[in-house]
Amino acid sequence: MSNIPAFSGTIERRAFVKELIDLCPGVLVVPGLGSSNYDIFAAGDRDENFYMWGAMGGAALIGLGLALAQPSKSVLVITGDGEQLMGIGGLATINAQQPKNLTIVVLDNGHFGETGMQHSHSSLGTDLTAVAKGCGIANSFKVREASDVKTIQQNVLARAGVAFAQVYVKADDLPRALPSRDGVYIKNRFRQALGFAPL
Numbered sequence: 001m002s003n004i005p006a007f008s009g010t011i012e013r014r015a016f017v018k019e020l021i022d023l024c025p026g027v028l029v030v031p032g033l034g035s036s037n038y039d040i041f042a043a044g045d046r047d048e049n050f051y052m053w054g055a056m057g058g059a060a061l062i063g064l065g066l067a068l069a070q071p072s073k074s075v076l077v078i079t080g081d082g083e084q085l086m087g088i089g090g091l092a093t094i095n096a097q098q099p100k101n102l103t104i105v106v107l108d109n110g111h112f113g114e115t116g117m118q119h120s121h122s123s124l125g126t127d128l129t130a131v132a133k134g135c136g137i138a139n140s141f142k143v144r145e146a147s148d149v150k151t152i153q154q155n156v157l158a159r160a161g162v163a164f165a166q167v168y169v170k171a172d173d174l175p176r177a178l179p180s181r182d183g184v185y186i187k188n189r190f191r192q193a194l195g196f197a198p199l
Contacts, residue, residue, distance in 0.1 A: 032079025057087030
């Protein structure tokens with residue numbers, strides 16, 4: 001008999017991500033590794049998507065740097081529970097910096113999707129919302145219904161402080177939708193979307 005608790009995510013991740021991005025036109029999006037990249041690309045490729053192909057655990061901190069550099073724009077990090085768990089200390093740094101325009105969405109399926117669907121710490125007792133609150137991010141909340149996407153949208157568009165949303169998604173192994181893996185192309189396209197010359 002397993003002592004691993006049942007995971008209760010019911011939200012369809014791809015549909016949720018697409019609706020969130022559609023509700024937030026012009027938002028700068030930083031996906032975490034793996035499934036988050038695939039979900040965001042499947043939602044519709046955009047110049048404002050900064051796809052990640054490395055630096056596991058760094059999505060929220062890249063989002064922080066971008067939010068500080070572009071204070072007039074909304075920055076949306078969409079990552080998974082495994083990626084955020086690896087970068088857990090970054091939440092304390094984000095709280096210390098207090099950007100007004102950063103929203104972090106963790107698509108939590110309770111598994112490490114890229115390495116074989118092993119149970120992640122979030123399905124073994126770690127409460128990511130409580131961790132974010134413990135790091136000082138007061139506006140941290142759980143999302144268990146797809147209709148609550150509008151609560152996240154309100155935070156993204158308001159630019160009134162850091163927000164952290166733990167979204168309970170199904171533990172599905174969805175087909176991969178692969179964006180470009182050309183880092184120079186991704187960087188330069190993103191820079192041009194912000195009005196900067198390519199490097």
